[in-house]
Amino acid sequence: MQLTVYRIVQEAMTNTLKHAGAGTRVDLAIDIGADRLGIQVRDTGRTVRSGRRHDGQGLLGMRERVALYGGHLSAGPAPGGGWTVAATLELLMDIRMPGMDGIEATRRIVATGARSRVLVLTTFDLDEYVHAALRSGASGFLVKDARPDELLAGIRAVAGGDAVIAPALTRRLLDEFARYGSAPTDAPRVDRLTEREREILVAIGEGWTNGEIAARLVLSESTVKTHVGRVLAKTGARDRVQAVIFAYDLGLARPSVR
Incomplete structure (x- = not known):
């Protein structure tokens, strides 16, 4: 996550150096919330005649990095002149975290009514954790031995409004609900x-x-x-x-x- 944020900011500011012209001011804002992280890089420089900066490999790379976290990225002219790159990245939730456990954090995020989705990623595949996480409003539960392609598929599924549960947990979860509904x-x-x-x-x-x-x-x-x-x-x-x-x-x- 830290590397992704760094690369997005780096690429956005590199584009500013290339296209904005001398004397340009750049403002950077990073907003870390309970369930997501927002980035905005805005400059006061000029835009090209078409109203767009070069949509090349740099911007494509930023979009791909953001997509891995189920987020979205926008880039375009800023009101009053200049250019803005803005990105929002969804965050994964662990079960055991400092200050507040993932179950309680998930419950509070969902209780806000915000259109956010939580995918729990943890080393603990205990039934009580799966049960509690889903009861708290999580849209998915994966364990950390999931293959990279499984994790990315899970992130994309949850970001797209679907749900995902580690295959090994599905049968146990259904049995648990059948017994203790x-x-x-x-x-x-x-x-x-x-x-x-x-x-x-x-x-x-x-x-x-x-x-x-x-x-x-x-x-x-x-x-x-x-x-x-x-x-x-x-x-x-x-x-x-x-x-x-x-x-x-x-x-x-x-x-x-x-």
Whole structure:
């Protein structure tokens, strides 16, 4: 993360030296929040006639670095003249951290109502940690022995609004919810669902993918995606993981034998 921030700032200021002209002022701001990190580099220099600086390998490299953290980067003319490069990087959450553990930090981040997503990455694959992290609102849980490609895929999935759980933990997690699901206190949210949407919720709770749901209910995948979106909206679930928890809490789903 530190190296990524350094390289983004370095490249942005290098571009300023190349394109902004003499006497240019550069302001750098770094904002570190509970769930994300923001960077802004703004200069007062000139822009090229097209209104754009050179969109070459430097800017491409910055975009790729930011994308690895599920973030986004923008670059363009600043109001009043000059040029601004701004980036936001999502942060990963660990279980054990100084000052506050990852479970409590996740709970507080989610409680703010901000459109942020948390992916827990830890060496601890204990069931109680997985259970607590997802209950607190995390959108994913991976262990640190995950391969680099698995980690990047997990980050991209969570950043894109999906959810991810380490494969080795999935069966244990479903069994845990089946045994210790809480009392059904959210029946009104289920009452909002149509009969088809309730079927979709049950299928999500059983761990079926959109493709499997489509085949099972004889629907197109695009129709399933629409239904899934409506189920998430009506139940207030942030993602499929939260929908699974919701289904298990209400006793609508149990682990399926696949």
